[in-house]
Amino acid sequence: MSVLTPEIRRRIEAYIPRYPNKQAVTLPALHIVQDELRCVPMPAIREIAEMLDLSPAEVYDTMTFYGFFRDENNKLGKTRLWVCRGLACQLRGGDDVLQRVCERLNVRPGQTSADGHITVEFAECIGVCERAPAVLIDDAGRGPVEPEQVDDLIDELRRR
Numbered sequence: 001m002s003v004l005t006p007e008i009r010r011r012i013e014a015y016i017p018r019y020p021n022k023q024a025v026t027l028p029a030l031h032i033v034q035d036e037l038r039c040v041p042m043p044a045i046r047e048i049a050e051m052l053d054l055s056p057a058e059v060y061d062t063m064t065f066y067g068f069f070r071d072e073n074n075k076l077g078k079t080r081l082w083v084c085r086g087l088a089c090q091l092r093g094g095d096d097v098l099q100r101v102c103e104r105l106n107v108r109p110g111q112t113s114a115d116g117h118i119t120v121e122f123a124e125c126i127g128v129c130e131r132a133p134a135v136l137i138d139d140a141g142r143g144p145v146e147p148e149q150v151d152d153l154i155d156e157l158r159r160r
């Protein structure tokens, strides 16, 4: 049975005409699959490879090169929360924000809360230094997020 739903396949196929070759669609395909399945399981790698006329090893190499993608043994939670600890954020309390998030969720960076809602990550700069200390909620930057605002942020993310 296919792990890629018809909708996932349709979204990947829509990228193919936009790129010079099918191989170039590997990264968008990995993003689509991870967004939907919260990881890129091994069967999905085989299916992406088949769709893009690649070997599974080529897709796997791309997936593991970036460190952004998760396999089925390390699925993302519903929301991925990146806490920035780049210089601008660090100077304005980013480390305290990360510590508070981890304490509140009882996780270490890279782990997912027991309820499966939130995966915590740290980043070196998320590109919104003017809003330090900043976080990235999936794809959306937000800041400043002060350590004392962390509890409200976690509550908000759990309600999603």
Ligand code: FES
Binding pocket: 084, 085, 086, 087, 088, 089, 090, 124, 125, 126, 127, 128, 129, 130, 132, 134
């Ligand atoms: S250092 Fe945190 S957003 Fe740039």
